[in-house]
Amino acid sequence: MTKDISTKSQITWCPGCPNFLILEAVKRVINELIKEGNKQEDFCIVTDIGCNSKIYDYLNLSGVYGLHGRAVPLAEGIKIGNPKLKVLAFQGDGGAYAEGIEHLIHAIRKNTDISLIIHNNEAFSLTTGQPTPTTPFGKKIKNEEIKLEPLNPIKLALSLNAKFVARCNPYDIEDTKRIIKKSILFKGFSFVEIIQKCLIFSPEMSIFEKNFYKIEDNKRLENAWEIANQWNYSSTEQKIPIGIIYEKN
């Protein structure tokens, strides 16, 4: 693994968790941007609380380890305070689409220049697997069956006039790196969702992985809607587009 911006903190993710791959992709991006002339102190990271947010401890970068659902307003405040910083916010699907969805909606509307990276494992994993807004229809959790169609966050972002919307496959570290790098360099709010199965509380998501396919970077809004409609976050049959779904400078 890339070492340069690592910390000495012991990594406590479950062995094999795709969060390791997301960490590696982020390290490669930051290292590449540093090689291209940026300084380590040009970056600032903000996290929520959750398995995803442990990434804060594993990156030797300045920032704030925030509250669940609140990474976005923290990131916006930091960016307003020091517009020269490149600000990255990390959240889970529980933090982004449930606890903090109001912040997500207004940050997209305001188009604040931050990169939001969402680790979507379709579960509140740190608190043992309760359902989130993207939990699949029909999933059985303890004695209950989810009878609610999931939110489609890509459609939500497009409906709010988001200017950078992307979806990543964590197993493709280089493509995830490429997309995160573009999101950091993009001037405006960038929405990057990573489909990250949780080995313990959403192992069924491995069925989705066979449906991943890469798309070309897209700049046409009507195509973006067509791409967004291809997967409903429940189906094990529908194709799942991976890549930059919409980018408008």
Ligand SMILES: Cc1ncc(C[n+]2csc(CCOP(=O)(O)OP(=O)(O)O)c2C)c(N)n1
């Ligand atoms: C305001 C607040 N509400 C609830 C919690 C409890 N809590 C901590 S982590 C978590 C679940 C996190 O799920 P998600 O955001 O999807 O992240 P994951 O663990 O799946 O990466 C919850 C409910 C909290 N810490 N703070």
Ligand code: SF4
């Ligand atoms: S509980 Fe799930 S998301 Fe959390 S570290 Fe383990 S595999 Fe990863």
Ligand SMILES: [Mg+2]
């Ligand atoms: Mg989650």
